[in-house]
């Protein structure tokens with residue numbers, strides 16, 4: 001059984017206007033000049049998905065959305081569907097990010113419904129899970145992460161391409177990261193849960209780590225057992241930093 005290529009995905013969050021597309025162009029140009037083994041994706045704000053897809057057409061960089069609604073369409077002011085993302089040129093979508101779970105009250109079952117929507121539209125979901133600082137300090141990190149996986153991953157994923165991202169909430173944008181041993185402990189538990197849920201297919205699902213990944217720590221983190229890539233926030237906004245992480249994979 002071959003090991004899937006690592007996936008390095010950049011999540012621009014609510015950052016980026018049209019001028020930021022120059023950073024995406026620079027990433028694609030550098031990868032064209034020096035191809036890498038990793039799969040690379042950029043997930044800009046929804047307003048830039050279509051333009052980024054045009055800018056990066058024909059390059060090896062895939063485009064992702066940062067969220068979608070579960071339904072294909074309807075009276076849902078302000079929301080976008082997976083079908084809309086796909087039509088705009090996205091091939092992936094981040095779902096269940098902690099900023100959506102905390103800021104928009106998304107539950108595991110909401111995330112599972114969105115995952116089903118993504119599969120309906122042919123998008124590859126990147127499903128995020130992770131514990132808060134209080135949960136880690138209470139010794140609940142593994143239970144929270146495996147519980148979120150069980151609740152957020154519908155059975156239909158057994159036949160689909162998808163990725164999981166472990167993002168400790170307290171490590172996001174904080175400059176803090178868990179120790180390598182702590183990352184390994186969670187990724188090994190997540191792997192066991194994926195195998196329990198999906199059998200042999202679960203052994204191949206990339207489990208990304210996210211939370212203050214930067215060029216200086218990427219190589220060590222990406223070498224940890226069962227870490228199959230990275231979901232990168234702040235360091236994906238500048239081409240040089242993002243390339244530093246991509247080249248560490």
Ligand SMILES: O=C[C@H](O)COP(=O)(O)O
Nearest residue numbers: 011172173211212233234
């Ligand atoms: O989706 C990305 C994560 O929330 C990580 O963000 P960060 O790299 O800025 O800590």
